[in-house]
Amino acid sequence: KNEVEQSPQNLTAQEGEFITINCSYSVGISALHWLQQHPGGGIVSLFMLSSGKKKHGRLIATINIQEKHSSLHITASHPRDSAVYICAVLHNYGQNFVFGPGTRLSVLP
Amino acid sequence: DADVTQTPRNRITKTGKRIMLECSQTKGHDRMYWYRQDPGLGLRLIYYSFDVKDINKGEISDGYSVSRQAQAKFSLSLESAIPNQTALYFCATGSGSLNQPQHFGDGTRLSIL
Numbered sequence: 001k002n003e004v005e006q007s008p009q010n011l012t013a014q015e016g017e018f019i020t021i022n023c024s025y026s027v028g029i030s031a032l033h034w035l036q037q038h039p040g041g042g043i044v045s046l047f048m049l050s051s052g053k054k055k056h057g058r059l060i061a062t063i064n065i066q067e068k069h070s071s072l073h074i075t076a077s078h079p080r081d082s083a084v085y086i087c088a089v090l091h092n093y094g095q096n097f098v099f100g101p102g103t104r105l106s107v108l109p
Numbered sequence: 110d111a112d113v114t115q116t117p118r119n120r121i122t123k124t125g126k127r128i129m130l131e132c133s134q135t136k137g138h139d140r141m142y143w144y145r146q147d148p149g150l151g152l153r154l155i156y157y158s159f160d161v162k163d164i165n166k167g168e169i170s171d172g173y174s175v176s177r178q179a180q181a182k183f184s185l186s187l188e189s190a191i192p193n194q195t196a197l198y199f200c201a202t203g204s205g206s207l208n209q210p211q212h213f214g215d216g217t218r219l220s221i222l
Contacts, residue, residue: 033210041216045211048209048210096157099152
């Protein structure tokens with residue numbers, strides 16, 4: 001069983017739809033990182049969370065520490081949002097992030 | 110210019126060859142990392158360094174070695190490449206406390222025939 005799981009594995013949406021990507025983990029963490037990997041391969045940081053909720057533009061990330069679960073929401077999705085979204089967790093007392101397998105999102109025009 | 114630069118971006122080579130992937134950063138970060146990415150799997154940590162004199166093995170260090178030549182440079186070597194080391198390799202940097210975001214290079218696509 002992977003320490004970090006993401007669902008769905010693949011997601012296809014129509015432009016304008018509200019999208020939710022989920023991340024669940026099995027042990028206590030001190031931080032959770034959402035990243036976006038572009039079709040060309042580059043990886044950029046979206047959010048770092050340790051509690052609550054963060055918003056940047058059309059992206060919203062939430063975390064529930066007790067339930068060991070985080071969600072990434074995209075409002076009014078656009079084809080340029082098509083990418084792989086990766087969740088990574090930093091365990092309590094850990095030194096390095098553990099990465100989920102990613103969710104591949106395709107937004108169709 | 111990119112803050113984290115990896116060279117080469119693509120490399121095709123043969124089994125048994127020695128290969129070096131290079132990473133340089135202009136962010137002034139102390140922490141540097143090498144990861145590999147395989148289809149369907151999350152990024153896996155190969156080696157990491159918290160400063161120039163500090164080198165640590167990650168989850169999958171067998172078959173790899175690293176050198177931290179300066180704060181800004183962290184290279185990854187495959188001493189004798191094998192086909193199952195075909196993957197996408199990423200260098201990343203981090204600053205300050207561990208719960209700060211990492212910054213990634215654009216990746217090196219390595220194919221070993």
